[in-house]
Amino acid sequence: MTLQERDKKHLWHPLTQHKLHPNHLAITKAKEALLFDDKGNEYIDGIASWYTCMYGHCNAYITSKVYAQMQQLDHVVFAGFTHEPAIKLSEELIKILPNNQEKLFFSDNGSTSVDIAIKMALQYHFNQGEKRGKIIALEGGFHGDTFGAMSVSGLSVYNGPFEDFFIDVARIQVPTKENFEIVKEQFIKLLSENNVAAFIYEPLVQGAAAMKMFDGRLLDELLAIAKQHNVLAIADEVMTGFGKTGKNFASEHLVNQPDIICLSKSLTAGLVPMAITSTTQNVYDAFLSDDIGKGFFHGHTYSANPTSCTAALAGIELLQSEEIQNSIQRIIKSHQTFDARIKNHPKVKETRQLGVIYALDLNVEMDRYGDLRYKLFRFFMENGVCLRPLGNTIYILAPYVITDKQLEKVYQAIEESLAII
Ligand SMILES: *Cc1c(COP(=O)(O)O)cnc(C)c1O
Numbered sequence: 001m002t003l004q005e006r007d008k009k010h011l012w013h014p015l016t017q018h019k020l021h022p023n024h025l026a027i028t029k030a031k032e033a034l035l036f037d038d039k040g041n042e043y044i045d046g047i048a049s050w051y052t053c054m055y056g057h058c059n060a061y062i063t064s065k066v067y068a069q070m071q072q073l074d075h076v077v078f079a080g081f082t083h084e085p086a087i088k089l090s091e092e093l094i095k096i097l098p099n100n101q102e103k104l105f106f107s108d109n110g111s112t113s114v115d116i117a118i119k120m121a122l123q124y125h126f127n128q129g130e131k132r133g134k135i136i137a138l139e140g141g142f143h144g145d146t147f148g149a150m151s152v153s154g155l156s157v158y159n160g161p162f163e164d165f166f167i168d169v170a171r172i173q174v175p176t177k178e179n180f181e182i183v184k185e186q187f188i189k190l191l192s193e194n195n196v197a198a199f200i201y202e203p204l205v206q207g208a209a210a211m212k213m214f215d216g217r218l219l220d221e222l223l224a225i226a227k228q229h230n231v232l233a234i235a236d237e238v239m240t241g242f243g244k245t246g247k248n249f250a251s252e253h254l255v256n257q258p259d260i261i262c263l264s265k266s267l268t269a270g271l272v273p274m275a276i277t278s279t280t281q282n283v284y285d286a287f288l289s290d291d292i293g294k295g296f297f298h299g300h301t302y303s304a305n306p307t308s309c310t311a312a313l314a315g316i317e318l319l320q321s322e323e324i325q326n327s328i329q330r331i332i333k334s335h336q337t338f339d340a341r342i343k344n345h346p347k348v349k350e351t352r353q354l355g356v357i358y359a360l361d362l363n364v365e366m367d368r369y370g371d372l373r374y375k376l377f378r379f380f381m382e383n384g385v386c387l388r389p390l391g392n393t394i395y396i397l398a399p400y401v402i403t404d405k406q407l408e409k410v411y412q413a414i415e416e417s418l419a420i421i
Pocket of ligand 1 (some may be wrong): 109110111112114142143144145202207208236237238239240264265
């Protein structure tokens with residue numbers, strides 16, 4: 001039996017209607033920007049396996065560091081104990097995070113980092129005797145699939161069974177030049193009711209909404225207003241973090257810095273799962289008390305797993321290396337050249353780029369999970385390129401180590417795909 005056949009027996013895949021899509025491609029190996037299947041075919045990982053392995057798959061520097069750590073200390077409970085990988089990671093990560101960030105709280109994935117941010121925000125006000133239970137979020141945002149994260153996500157594609165159980169969320173439109181006065185007015189009105197705990201947003205790029213980009217200056221204005229009302233700003237940088245927007249964090253493009261930041265995905269360079277919710281001293285201090293109940297009683301078994309911390313540390317080292325920084329600039333320029341070549345194509349409606357994130361909207365209407373999406377996906381795979389269109393958007397977010405030749409192959413596949421739609 002092939003891996004694909006054996007897969008079908010016991011496995012249930014994420015985001016999948018198995019009746020319509022029973023087959024899953026077996027990948028046996030990955031190296032740098034390439035994935036290899038069980039038939040020996042290779043594919044350029046144009047989306048860095050959901051924006052994780054930015055320094056390349058099976059990066060030898062990262063795996064060697066992690067291997068050494070595994071032989072030294074595999075895991076220890078992080079309640080009551082500590083260890084150097086977590087300490088060192090805190091020192092190095094705080095250095096590159098926006099200046100106001102001081103404290104790190106560990107969990108396992110992007111969704112839990114968001115749930116933690118929401119719980120922190122709710123308890124921050126609760127501890128100060130304020131009843132604030134509402135979270136403001138942006139329409140079309142995506143923050144994950146656990147209950148809190150799902151509640152604040154605006155992309156409620158198939159959330160029907162759960163909607164009655166969501167936390168209290170008010171949604172505002174993504175600010176644009178056209179709607180800004182209305183959005184701002186609505187935002188101020190919501191805040192003036194004094195029951196808003198936090199405002200959560202993906203800074204500058206809404207990833208799952210098909211790499212929708214928006215003007216940071218408008219977001220900055222909203223953040224300034226939130227501050228005046230003591231509403232905590234939560235930046236979900238799970239996708240945007242670690243260099244993708246051309247700066248280490250998308251929040252660095254803004255003047256007003258968030259109170260809380262969610263990190264995961266490329267935090268651990270695609271090797272092992274981990275997430276971090278970082279906060280300011282001010283947020284942390286609201287949990288300090290002689291009253292034990294004012295502490296943050298949230299914890300995951302694998303909090304601050306030493307091997308994950310080691311992967312993150314090695315990733316941060318690579319991110320700051322000249323080689324990766326040069327590569328980021330190289331990809332930015334390469335995308336710009338490609339953009340000039342394709343943006344006037346009749347089948348292309350709009351293109352956009354921020355840092356190494358490049359997206360183009362096709363001039364066709366289709367569902368987010370519609371048939372054309374699968375047709376395009378198959379076309380790309382047959383051409384040795386792994387791209388996963390979202391609705392009518394094709395986007396590239398490749399590992400920083402992708403070569404110029406591989407980039408050209410991705411561009412060519414996109415150009416050729418326009419002929420089949
Ligand atoms: C992927 C993602 C999440 C959820 O992370 P998981 O690790 O899949 O739970 C949350 N927010 C953003 C912006 C993401 O891109």
